[in-house]
Amino acid sequence: MATPLTLPGICWPLHASTGHLAVTTSHITGHFRAGRGQDAIVLCDLLPAGKFRNGAARHWCRTHQCYWGTQADLADQQAGQPMRCRQHASPMGYVLYPDLFDPMQFHAATLRLGTDGLLQLRARADDGGALFSRDLPALAIDCRALPGLFPPDVVQLNVTPPAAQAFAAALQADAPLGCSDCARCGHPHLDLGSFALAPHRRHSCGHCGHDASHSPMAIVSTPLWRLRDLPQRITQCF
Template structure:
């Protein structure tokens, strides 16, 4: 059984719902068991809306890479993207505590519910069932970029875009991590998309070629999951995609769990903490997405050479190249140092180089540039 919500006249009602599968109808069915009351009272300053959106938290599984629905219910700010959305709890049963009491899990806010303080909160009638993290503001983007790899014969590339390693322009760096997308409609053709997005949704007309749940049609690539996956790639950590033995949902490791491969995994979807992988791994649905859609896993080092002493009066941005989170081109990825050079406001160089000589004659080192980029990405915003 799970807890579901319905919005009527701007009021959110909670119901205990039983889910089952009908072999005759070949589809899932739900049955309301009993009402649980009102979750939030809506006011002009506390308005709950339903949006096509992606939502995520810093360093937590919220905004799981495989979402339950493209529609998100919450208190959204007016801006199209940013920080500050408040989401209702989504509380599901997840076994019992050691003393035999029922234990519940909020899969929205990633915290257990059912301790004595929680029960007192409900008894006092302060608005219904809510977990301890219910008022935490989350990052969000409404109407996210949605892309179907089947539409781009030339391939798509998706990266965890990091701040620059060096920036001599007056343009500010990105704050933290965003998602960069390249898309080419034709083989070896020009890019029709080359831009940063708060998050990107990879979708399919039918279902994505993942194991487990055949109904998966969307995988969300948001900053926390993209960064965790990138760091696992950079550090050559064993990656995989573990499916929960209870709910079959793909597991996503974030934060410290994504830095230390492990066998025992905690399911962020149903709260069960007894999932085991055969070997220590970092689990991410992005791993299986990449394994199934990648056509060319090879990398080639750029053979281009750049001497910045030839551009003394120009401004420059410099990045270390990073492996893509998703790469569907038939061509190999290119490794090196990516450089933008500007003459006044006009970009005159935009390419990846194997060797870059700096203005003082020293050679830039790709590994050191990458460390600087990662440090800047994790630095709290001012």
């Protein structure tokens, strides 16, 4: 296989119950056939994540949102393969060179999910009031100008199709929404799929893999909820 490329981009698993939106780098590394699609092979990003219930050490893959350290994983490594999670070859959704939106340069911004599945971003520039209008498959929101909204190591919030769809579905179902932060690393938790329709208190972290954080009450958690804390900049978010 060709050498993997490291490029500015957003990627997401096609099937997952958690996600990783508040990222500490704007780049992804993998194999890409085009500027966007659902066929990327993205390299694992593994980090220590405590132990399994049987006491065996485990790692968390931020890329594919799953643990490494099972007997099958160890056998794969002992056979000479690089350390990689069980989903390492799974195709992923991706967008390269995504639009980077800085909310602090605009006002009256609205972000909606269109019927075609695209994100509809509309905003007025602070300088001159020009209309900023984009229909996008995914969006990166610059967090460096938003102190206090997320941990200081977060550089951008990636609004992916699964995250947007889950948020819209939870709103439509009138589920109790919020944003639960990881008790270990402080990063925000994201519920996807059926978890976005079933409020719960225990949340697993897509950033570090810690699986024992609890919200005060049962909620559907998404970092997109925090964008509503910027009413002077973002007047509507879904």
